[in-house]
Amino acid sequence: MRTSEAEILIVPGLGGSGDDHWQSRWNEKLPTARRVLQDDWLNPSREAWTARIAADVARAELPVIFIAHSLGVLAVVHAAPLIDASKVKGAFLVAPPSAAAIRDIAAIDSAFAHEIETPLPFPSLVIASRNDSYATFEDSEALAMKLGATLADAGQSGHINIESGHGPWPEGLMRFAGFLKGL
Known part of the structure; x- marks a missing residue:
């Protein structure tokens, strides 16, 4: 699959992923990409975030590919039962936080930490770091297993964000291209 054949929904985490x-x-670089906007990036509500994702999928005119980071990963996972899965071709899920990390951040709705019960109904790839401060590699491995997702080891990459030195993240873009090719 090529990016021009899909509507790419960028789903940021807490704070909304700044300009760098x-x-x-990627949102600027990929012509069919658009960000899933949230009313409150700093006090995320699972109900509000998942409803917005579901609305954006319903509005999509092309097959959907998710690119989610951090809390955005869990928002996509929790939104899956609310969407028409036949409209989604895949999910590229980067640096999901653990339930324990979510419970430690007061601003985040604890409902994001609820147990994942069923696999995703579309192909997915979880990219996990071995030194992410928000999840152990084992946490990410267990989540990938529950989701029925493929797990990709990003090595010592921190939270795969600006603070860990991942501004443009060209390696991730290459991995995303490989993910698309497999769809």
Whole structure:
């Protein structure tokens, strides 16, 4: 699959991924990409975030590919039962936080930490770091297993954000291209 054949929904995490974040850069670079906007990036509500994702999928005119980071990964996962899965071709899920990390951040709705019960109904790839401060590699591995997702080891990459040195993240873009090719 090529990017021109899909509507790419960028789903940021807490704070909304600033201008230098790889998601924002990819949003500018990929012509069919658009950000899923949220009313409150700093006090995320699972109900509001998942409803917005579901609305954006419903509005899509092309097959959907998600590119989600951090809390955005869990928003996509929790939105999956609310969307028409036949409209989604895949999900590229980067640096998901663990339930324990979510519970430690007071601003985040604890409903994001609820247990994942069923696999995603579309192909997905979880990119996980071995030294992410928001999840152990084992946490990400367990989540990928529950989701029925492929797990990709990003090595010592931190949270795969600006703070860990991932502004444009060209390696991630190459991995995303490989993911698309497999769809």
